[in-house]
Amino acid sequence: MFKNLLIKARDARWMWDLFGPIYNRRIYNALFELYEHIAQAVEMDGSSQILDVGAGPGYATLLLAARHTTASLLGIDFSAMQVRAAERLRKQRGIHNCRFEQGNAMNLPFANNRFDGIVSIGSIKHWADPQQGMVEISRVLAPGCWAVISETDRDVAEEALRRFIQRFTAWYFWDPLLHWGLRHIIFGQSFSEQEIASLARAAGFREIRTEKLASCPYVIVKAQK
Ligand SMILES: C[S@@+](CC[C@H](N)C(=O)[O-])C[C@H]1O[C@@H](n2cnc3c(N)ncnc32)[C@H](O)[C@@H]1O
Numbered sequence: 001m002f003k004n005l006l007i008k009a010r011d012a013r014w015m016w017d018l019f020g021p022i023y024n025r026r027i028y029n030a031l032f033e034l035y036e037h038i039a040q041a042v043e044m045d046g047s048s049q050i051l052d053v054g055a056g057p058g059y060a061t062l063l064l065a066a067r068h069t070t071a072s073l074l075g076i077d078f079s080a081m082q083v084r085a086a087e088r089l090r091k092q093r094g095i096h097n098c099r100f101e102q103g104n105a106m107n108l109p110f111a112n113n114r115f116d117g118i119v120s121i122g123s124i125k126h127w128a129d130p131q132q133g134m135v136e137i138s139r140v141l142a143p144g145c146w147a148v149i150s151e152t153d154r155d156v157a158e159e160a161l162r163r164f165i166q167r168f169t170a171w172y173f174w175d176p177l178l179h180w181g182l183r184h185i186i187f188g189q190s191f192s193e194q195e196i197a198s199l200a201r202a203a204g205f206r207e208i209r210t211e212k213l214a215s216c217p218y219v220i221v222k223a224q225k
Pocket residue numbers: 011016020027053054055056057058059060076077078079082103104105106120121122123126127128
């Protein structure tokens with residue numbers, strides 16, 4: 001019951017509006033290797049239009065934009081606060097080939113086949129209907145192009161989870177609580193790589209590859225439309 005309430009709160013827009021800034025301050029240190037890996041995994045050329053679904057503070061979106069200055073990046077998030085945070089960071093970094101707007105993964109406000117690549121990191125577990133989100137991603141992606149979906153690994157080993165927690169550091173008295181929350185509410189209620197691959201297959205993606213990084217307990221699924 002209590003756990004179900006926490007999961008509901010985890011996925012609520014108001015939660016991201018309120019507590020997004022805490023996540024944003026802490027997460028870069030924990031995920032920078034994942035962002036870097038995904039930035040390299042996205043296949044783009046100079047004129048590519050790339051969408052980041054559930055972009056949050058925009059760390060991955062801005063990394064891609066900075067690396068591919070003639071490509072065009074768009075990050076969407078259902079939280080207005082997260083969109084503002086990402087826009088602030090974009091301005092601070094002086095990046096012009098990227099923008100952020102509010103939008104819901106359940107109903108992407110774009111025409112069919114609009115994008116040459118799509119990324120989504122740590123967002124799919126929050127969606128009301130992850131299968132519908134995957135269908136939407138497939139709909140707005142151009143044929144032959146790739147989507148890279150990454151999410152907390154439901155099958156994370158205890159040792160890897162403990163190493164991940166050390167990256168948040170700072171408040172040691174908080175660690176047991178953080179461990180409980182990550183184990184039972186975040187990782188434990190997420191997806192395995194096979195589950196994300198199945199969602200992608202059911203959404204019509206034809207080639208699907210999965211991988212994991214030793215340094216970061218997230219699954220990475222790369223799928224071609
Ligand atoms: C764990 S954060 C990940 C943020 C970012 N991708 C990153 O890797 O740092 C999840 C993000 O997904 C967003 N989100 C959750 N449900 C969403 C939905 N249905 N549509 C769009 N964004 C959503 C949240 O507002 C939040 O910013």
